[in-house]
Amino acid sequence: MSNPSSQAAPKIISIANQKGGVGKTTTTINLAAALAEAGKRVLVVDLDPQGNASTGLGIDSEDREFTTYDLLLEDIDLKSIILPTTTAGLHIIPATVDLSSADIDLISNEKRSFLLHDALRQTAMDEFELDYILIDCPPSLNLLTVNAMIASDSILVPLQSEFYALEGLSQLMWSIREVRQSGNKDLRIEGIVLTMYDQRNNLSLQVEQDARDNLGELVFKTRIPRNVRVSEAPSFAMPVLSYDTASKGAQAYRALAREVLENNEEKVA
Ligand code: ADP
Ligand code: MG
Numbered sequence: 001m002s003n004p005s006s007q008a009a010p011k012i013i014s015i016a017n018q019k020g021g022v023g024k025t026t027t028t029i030n031l032a033a034a035l036a037e038a039g040k041r042v043l044v045v046d047l048d049p050q051g052n053a054s055t056g057l058g059i060d061s062e063d064r065e066f067t068t069y070d071l072l073l074e075d076i077d078l079k080s081i082i083l084p085t086t087t088a089g090l091h092i093i094p095a096t097v098d099l100s101s102a103d104i105d106l107i108s109n110e111k112r113s114f115l116l117h118d119a120l121r122q123t124a125m126d127e128f129e130l131d132y133i134l135i136d137c138p139p140s141l142n143l144l145t146v147n148a149m150i151a152s153d154s155i156l157v158p159l160q161s162e163f164y165a166l167e168g169l170s171q172l173m174w175s176i177r178e179v180r181q182s183g184n185k186d187l188r189i190e191g192i193v194l195t196m197y198d199q200r201n202n203l204s205l206q207v208e209q210d211a212r213d214n215l216g217e218l219v220f221k222t223r224i225p226r227n228v229r230v231s232e233a234p235s236f237a238m239p240v241l242s243y244d245t246a247s248k249g250a251q252a253y254r255a256l257a258r259e260v261l262e263n264n265e266e267k268v269a
């Protein structure tokens with residue numbers, strides 16, 4: 001790795017689970033904000049055609065001139081693609097529905113699985129001096145998600161505390177093993193985080209027990225509670241850390257960020 005400055009390469013983490021509505025986007029936005037609050041320089045890559053991370057971080061659709069689609073398939077100056085957010089140190093590459101055709105447009109490209117990997121490692125990226133890149137994945141195991149997995153150092157899996165939560169995990173783990181064999185042998189699992197956790201609900205306790213029994217150390221100590229402030233924040237176009245900084249949700253995402261920092265920073269030193 002030739003890195004003329006002493007700057008280390010950013011850690012790239014995909015937030016993935018092929019189930020919709022489990023808290024991927026919420027976790028991407030708020031973990032990113034918590035890492036930024038801890039002084040890190042963070043980029044969110046919105047890889048979901050629904051563009052919820054872009055909306056949640058305050059990028060209006062009319063301001064999404066260039067998107068992740070352009071990052072993958074066009075040659076556009078990164079300065080036009082990477083947008084600042086209202087959170088200091090937090091940037092985003094937004095998405096629009098254009099991205100839904102990328103899955104098809106990618107197929108004919110011989111580097112189809114490596115486009116995001118290569119785009120995030122181009123030298124022009126160095127200028128942004130990023131510490132972390134978080135990729136908000138779509139709710140499927142399509143070519144976009146494969147791009148995310150190949151581009152990443154690790155995968156962070158939100159697990160909604162509800163019935164059948166663990167069933168989808170085996171499919172995801174299988175995909176991770178495939179990617180390790182095909183293009184990214186060092187891909188780690190950053191951890192599994194319980195989302196929308198409700199301590200008073202037996203089902204939450206059961207899902208947690210099952211997850212910890214089966215996955216052990218892979219499950220983060222931090223649980224993200226079900227918290228109405230977390231679900232309100234996106235409609236105010238900000239992370240819950242800014243919307244209600246003392247809320248249970250904000251505190252939980254700060255705790256999650258501390259665990260992620262512990263996982264990663266010791267390896268850098
Ligand atoms: P995904 O990206 O996996 O589809 P989202 O992050 O969009 O999931 O979350 C799905 C829904 O659940 C959203 O309406 C979101 O506001 C809500 N939600 C997510 N996490 C929480 C939480 N901790 N407390 C309350 N609502 C939540
Ligand atoms: Mg989402």
